[in-house]
Amino acid sequence: MPDVPRPTRNEEEVHLFVERMAMAWADVGFPRMAGRVLFAVMSADEPLTAAEIGERLGVSAAAVSGAVRYLTQFGMLIREPVKGSRRDRYRMPENPWYEVTITKTSIYKTFIDIASGGVDALHGRDTPAGERVAEMRDFFLFVQKEIDSMGDRWRAWRAATGHGDRADA
Secondary structure, eight states, X not given: OOOOOOOOOOHHHHHHHHXXXXXXXXXXXXXXXXXXXXXXXXXXXXXXXXXXXXXXXXSOHHHHHHHHHHHHHTTSSEEEEOTTSSOEEEEOOSSHHHIXXXXXXXXXXXXXXXXXXXXXXXXGGGSHHHHHHHHHHHHHHHHHHHXXXXXXXXXXXXXXXXXXXXXXX
């Protein structure tokens, strides 16, 4: 079978996508440079070095450094060494949205545990403050349960629609 040529990319449109998406994420509290880096890597067909990311964004590799560190901590980027070099390349993991949203939910357990201690310290639901803290704890218990259920539904939907080789990817 002959190689099918890749469609020609409209780099200006790709740049606008990266910048618009980064701004949208920044509007909800995501660091702007991390957003720019994330969507620059997402829009690349191959893994990129920090210098290549910087070139695409018009910033220095040093400006990219903090953003890639932030993104790798959250599992949004994977760092891989470049053979025979001191440089690293960055790529997105398989299904990062699932990974960050569904599997990185330990923060809810932390909130639940701390809130439970607060409820105890405030004598349960017998005081207005205790009721507020209990309500917060109960909300995060609900959110945790829903996220777990949503993960199950996502894996089933992804498998049913043929997205990826693995249902958990």
